[in-house]
Amino acid sequence: xxxxxxxxxxxxxxxxxxxxxxxxxxxxxxxxxxxxxxxxxxxxxxxxxxxxxxxxxxxxxxxxxxxxxxxxxxxxxxxxxxxxxxxxxxxxxxxxxxxxxxxxxxxxxxxxxxxxxxxxxxxxxxxxxxxxxxxxxxxxxxxxxxxxxxxxxxxxxxxxxxxxxxxxxxxxxxxxxxxxxxxxxxxxxxxxxxxxxxxxxxxxxxxxxxxxxxxxxxxxxxxxxxxxxxxxxxxxxxxxxxxxxxxxxxxxxxxxxxxxxxxxxxxxxxxxxxxxxxxxxxxxxxxx
Amino acid sequence: xxxxxxxxxxxxxxxxxxxxxxxxxxxxxxxxxxxxxxxxxxxxxxxxxxxxxxxxxxxxxxxxxxxxxxxxxxxxxxxxxxxxxxxxxxxxxxxxxxxxxxxxxxxxxxxxxxxxxxxxxxxxxxxxxxxxxxxxxxxxxxxxxxxxxxxxxxxxxxxxxxxxxxxxxxxxxxxxxxxxxxxxxxxxxxxxxxxxxxxxxxxxxxxxxxxxxxxxxxxxxxxxxxxxxxxxxxxxxxxxxxxxxxxxxxxxxxxxxxxxxxxxxxxxxxxxxxxxxxxxx
Ligand SMILES: Nc1ncnc2c1ncn2[C@@H]1O[C@H](COP(=O)(O)OP(=O)(O)OP(=O)(O)O)[C@@H](O)[C@H]1O
Ligand SMILES: [Mg+2]
Numbered sequence: 001x002x003x004x005x006x007x008x009x010x011x012x013x014x015x016x017x018x019x020x021x022x023x024x025x026x027x028x029x030x031x032x033x034x035x036x037x038x039x040x041x042x043x044x045x046x047x048x049x050x051x052x053x054x055x056x057x058x059x060x061x062x063x064x065x066x067x068x069x070x071x072x073x074x075x076x077x078x079x080x081x082x083x084x085x086x087x088x089x090x091x092x093x094x095x096x097x098x099x100x101x102x103x104x105x106x107x108x109x110x111x112x113x114x115x116x117x118x119x120x121x122x123x124x125x126x127x128x129x130x131x132x133x134x135x136x137x138x139x140x141x142x143x144x145x146x147x148x149x150x151x152x153x154x155x156x157x158x159x160x161x162x163x164x165x166x167x168x169x170x171x172x173x174x175x176x177x178x179x180x181x182x183x184x185x186x187x188x189x190x191x192x193x194x195x196x197x198x199x200x201x202x203x204x205x206x207x208x209x210x211x212x213x214x215x216x217x218x219x220x221x222x223x224x225x226x227x228x229x230x231x232x233x234x235x236x237x238x239x240x241x242x243x244x245x246x247x248x249x250x251x252x253x254x255x256x257x258x259x260x261x262x263x264x265x266x267x268x269x270x271x272x273x274x275x276x277x278x279x280x281x282x283x284x285x286x287x288x
Numbered sequence: 289x290x291x292x293x294x295x296x297x298x299x300x301x302x303x304x305x306x307x308x309x310x311x312x313x314x315x316x317x318x319x320x321x322x323x324x325x326x327x328x329x330x331x332x333x334x335x336x337x338x339x340x341x342x343x344x345x346x347x348x349x350x351x352x353x354x355x356x357x358x359x360x361x362x363x364x365x366x367x368x369x370x371x372x373x374x375x376x377x378x379x380x381x382x383x384x385x386x387x388x389x390x391x392x393x394x395x396x397x398x399x400x401x402x403x404x405x406x407x408x409x410x411x412x413x414x415x416x417x418x419x420x421x422x423x424x425x426x427x428x429x430x431x432x433x434x435x436x437x438x439x440x441x442x443x444x445x446x447x448x449x450x451x452x453x454x455x456x457x458x459x460x461x462x463x464x465x466x467x468x469x470x471x472x473x474x475x476x477x478x479x480x481x482x483x484x485x486x487x488x489x490x491x492x493x494x495x496x497x498x499x500x501x502x503x504x505x506x507x508x509x510x511x512x513x514x515x516x517x518x519x520x521x522x523x524x525x526x527x528x529x530x531x532x533x534x535x536x537x538x539x540x541x542x543x544x545x546x547x548x549x550x551x552x553x554x555x556x557x558x559x560x561x562x563x564x565x566x567x568x569x
Contacts, residue, residue: 091468115472121465125487125564135473137483166564186473 035103043097072233075243114188356534384443392451446507458492
């Protein structure tokens, strides 16, 4: 088991306050080097505790995500991966433990996180371009600046001719690309993706994975990827975290060392180590 | 590389030009066929009706006759009474429709902001919705008199609860994942409402508008039944009291035309306001 970013994963420190964070008063964004961008310490979730029939979904999970790192989380269906992501993103409060962004305990929704699901969640009344602009509009960026950013993104994701299309006129792969562009538009430093590509056909998936790797590694972002697809996890990530059935805990953690620049998904899949990682993770997944 | 994928995606978009024009021709043809059959159906029914009443005065008295209806329609058109009645009832309906939907939709959408308030109000709204509005007519006349105001009130009352319930359903039916997406982007409640909930509810709101057009008309006509000196409801009531069935039918057909015009207008506005609904275009 590897543990490259020890900040939050160290019980001794976490008990006494936010990991690595000195009690300073500057806003977190002004000081982005405090702690890893994202860390979760001993978080757990029990649903239904109020009405007397508690169901423990997540027992205890700790992990961290370093700057520029891609970490995948794989686990059996229904083990609580989406729940975990919602807690990390401040959309759901954990019943125990804490989430840290840059060494500060999360309050509310993190400022520079990009959240994306398997459902593209495009607004059907907005064109592709307007959908991409959503985050920037919420953040109150000026019209001209918004437009320029969105068009650059459309270009980079190969959607240049489709800016004025409504989602209903786009194919599934293109819709997911638009969703990715919408996620990237506000310039998030951490991407939180929940099975974003699982509804796509194999070829589209490889291409969009490749674009994702490029857009994450090339620009110093971090990516937490939740996926069912072990091969996707291994080919894309620096680390893979394997979760157990409910109540969910961390079964194993693998540092993935593959040859090459890690931007070519097909090359990654061809190396012998790839098959070994995949086989190991499959056995750990304990599919019942 | 990704551009290639997109290009191949584009080829499989719905309706390349060839397929699309072929489909459009087909659609136009079936539309014409449907229309032809509809006209034929009406003609046959009217002919049967006319035939059945021609040789039996009792039947003609009880059920009216197409020829007599046509005669009454022509008379109404000639003396201009149809226009007076139509404009009075039309105005009452339109005003009630607008006021009721405005109030109902505003309250229904506003309730999205507070689960607590909407839970408090729920039984009252349901109770209000289950009152047969017709039964309110006598009270409404007492409160608002026998003129325009009472018809407006009747039309508004017929609309308001339905509009409220439908728009509330629309607002609260928004995909929670979309709400989460907005929250993850740092959106405040007002932004979530303006950028997501309101536009997402438009589909339901328009469904409500289509439904309540008819309700407003019924409300206005019931108001006219109770007490009035002009309007389609008044004319129907008068002709009915005098047992002139064909005149009742003639006035009814004018009422139906009014209802159809209203619903067509709503559909037109919907197509214009919701350009992204390709199923409407
Ligand atoms: N609000 C809730 N109240 C009660 N139970 C919930 C709630 N949300 C999720 N659950 C339960 O928690 C469990 C885990 O759900 P979650 O969606 O996190 O799983 P998942 O690992 O993402 O599954 P999948 O791989 O199918 O996407 C499920 O059994 C679900 O029924
Ligand atoms: Mg899930």
